[in-house]
Structures are given as C-alpha cells and as structure tokens.
Amino acid sequence: MSRVVIGMDPHKRSAGDDRPGSRPTIEVLDDREHVLATGRYSTDRDGYRAMLKEGRRWPERVWAVEGCNGVGRHLAQRLVADGEPVVDVPAKLSARARVFSTGQGRKTDATDAHSVAVVALRTPALREVVVDDVTVALRLLVDRRDELGAARTLTVNRLHRLLTELVPGGAKKALSAAQARALLATVRPRDVVGKTRRQLAADVVGELEVLDRKMKTASKQLTEMVEATGSGLLELNGIGPSGAARLLGDVGDVARFPTKGHFASWNGTAPIDASSGDQHRHRLSRAGNRRINRVLHIMAIVQLRHDTAGREYYRRKRAAGKSPMEAMRCLKRRLSDVVYRQLVADQKPLRAEPGAGPGGHPGATTTSSAAGFHPDTGTSDKSLPGPTTSDATPAGSARPDPTTPPVQALSA
Secondary structure, eight states, rough: OEEEEEEEEEEEETTOOSSSOOOEEEEOOOOOOOOEEEOOOOSSSSHHHHHHHTTTTSSSEEEEEEEETTHHHHHHHHHHHTTTEEEEOHHHHHHHHHHTTTTOOOOOOOHHHHHHHHHHHOOOOOOBBBOOOOOHHHHHHHHHHHHHHHHHHHHHHHHHHHHHHHSOOOOOOOOOOHHHHHHHOOOOOOSSSHHHHHHHHHHHHHHHHHHHHHHHHHEEEHHHHHHHHTGGGSSSOOHHHHHHHHHHHHHHOOOGOOSSSHHHHTTTOOOOOOBTTTTTEEEOOOOSSSHHHHHHHHHHHHHSSSSSSHHHHHHHHHTTOOOOHHHHHHHHHHHHHHHHHHHHHTTGOOOOOOOOOTTTTOOEEEEEEEESSSOOGGGGOOOOOSTTTTTOOOSSOOOTTTOOOOOHHTTT
C-alpha cells in the first residue's frame, strides 16, 4: 500500500479532556490526496487507543500534527512515545492551504485536519518530531530566567518611583536590594503618606531580594545544564549561560540548517533582497527568531566593549563608510557564522559517514532551511552569495579559532 498522511487538528483541551469540542479530528489522505478515512476521537485512554488503531491500518503512514510546539505537543509526544512517525505542521502553512481550498477559507475541525494533511503531503521537508530531550529542558529554564529578569525590571521601576518621592533626587539607576534597604534606613518620614510610601518601598525591596535569589538559582541551573551538554558556546566572547541555553534550546538539531546562510536567514541576520529592475538593494530582515537575534545582538555589544576581532571588523566597516547601525548588522551577520560553526563543532563527534549533515545525521536535505518552523525558504530570504556563504578551509591549514570571527574572513 502507498504512503498515507494522517492529518490531525488538536485543540486546547485535547490533553485528556473528554468534554464536547475537545476531541481532535483526523483525516487520512493517500499520495493523490484522496480521502481514505476521517474520524473524531476523544483523548482519554479509550479514545486515543481507538485513534491509534485506526491509524495503524496503514503500514506506510505518517502523522501530521499542527502546532507540535504548542497545543499539539501532548498528542505529538504521545504518538512518538508509541513509536509513530510524526511531523510538525506550522499553523501558518495549514492556514494558507485552507484559504486556497474551495471552501472559501471556512475554518472547521474537518477542514483544518484536511489542510494539515495536504501540507504534510506536499511539503517533504517538515520537521520530524522526536522525544523531548535536554534542549527542551534548557528552553524551559531559559524562558523562566527571562521571565524572572522581566519581573525584576518591573520591580526595580516600582522601587525607583517610590524612592523618588522619599529621597531627594531618588536613587542611582543600577540599584541592588542591599543598597535600596540601606537607603531606606536613612529615611524617617513623619506624615502618614511618607510612612505608607516607606512601607511599600520596603515590601518592594523584599520582593526584589526574592527575585534575585531565584535568578541566581536559575542561572546556576542553566550553567550546570549547558556545561553538561559539552557545548563550547560558553567559550565564545559575549555568550553567557542564558545565551548558550537559548541557542541550544531554540536551535535544537543544527543539522536542519545545511549551511550557515540558512542559519542566518532563520535568526534574521541575513539581509533580504529588495531589488527591482535595474535597482539593486537589500534591506534589513525583521523576520526570523527574534530571541536568537537578541542573543547575537548582546554578543555583538559585548565584543564591541573589548579588544576583539569583532570590534576590529566593526571599525573596518565604519571606515568603509557604513553607518553605526549598518556596521552592527554586518557584525551580527558575521557572529551568526561564528555561532553556527561552534554548533557544528559541538556535534562533529556524532558524524557517522562522509555524507552526514552539519549535525552528523545522514540525509540532511539541502532544501530545508528553517527560516521559520517551516523549513522551505524562498531565494529572497537566503543570505547573499559570496564570502558570507563560503566556509571552505584549504587543505592542510588550521581551522580558525571559533571563539572569534577570523580577521581574514571579516575583511570582505
């Protein structure tokens, strides 16, 4: 029997809830897009077993689940744990397929399942879902660390507002909890309003101390987990535990990026071709993974503050007539290559054969670029040809130090 695709439309409450509206819908398509079967199953134990039994009627099958990083994660992981092949269908692609169908874009569970199956059938380079590993734990921890950082910023802002009303001139910008408590000890208001403000400020200082302890614990956990992976990202100038964890967690398997150009397109550091007619120009890409883009931006800022090859490259770009923002974009693009080389070097021991991809897995297709969660990218979204995409090392020569961009390569 030919290969079939089982499209699935999960729901918010499809993690064990059997209430009306919580049942995922499936549709089975063959390679000619003929509907072979449809079904609607509850996600309790009996419903899941019935759905699995229905799908296993076809030996050559693949399950296509929408949003495996979101509402579809539970069902996708459940299927993978049972040995089923599962691919992740981005909601953006299924929405496009639904709009171009003959149903005038109407959104129902049945049309959603059909759109998911059609996308999986027509897109051979979708991401295959695997069992959650340490990268998922890193992503969870770094998300928590970022949330704590955002909460601390809000808390410090509240504290500054209160101190401005209690202390003439307020307090310095970089204020720690200990400094704030020492400053409050010098304030002795006598009116009821001043006493209330001081009490509130003392409460905020207590919240700040709790957040600082949590952030310290989270940073320690991130450092230990990143070091346990054996990655060399922490050796790169400008990348700390949070940045390394963000890279490892969001990138996952670097084999899905055949070249450093695909990686730059995915993280938004590669320029986009905006030429028209005889006018040739390129513009800044505002797409891609903005969290990884932020990690590269912080890395560039740190390198500019120290005597590094990155700062030397930035100065050469400024001397060539680039504006500060343009030179910064060039530096971020080059640092993207540095990070990519380090990620590849981290997984070099995994290579089993000469034809293996960047992550050491054979069969990595050159058509997958992962500019988003969808791995196919148009030519206008890929990095420019030339020195930025060449990574050849002459035979017999030593490979450049991955911790800093090579000066020879940055001269272009």
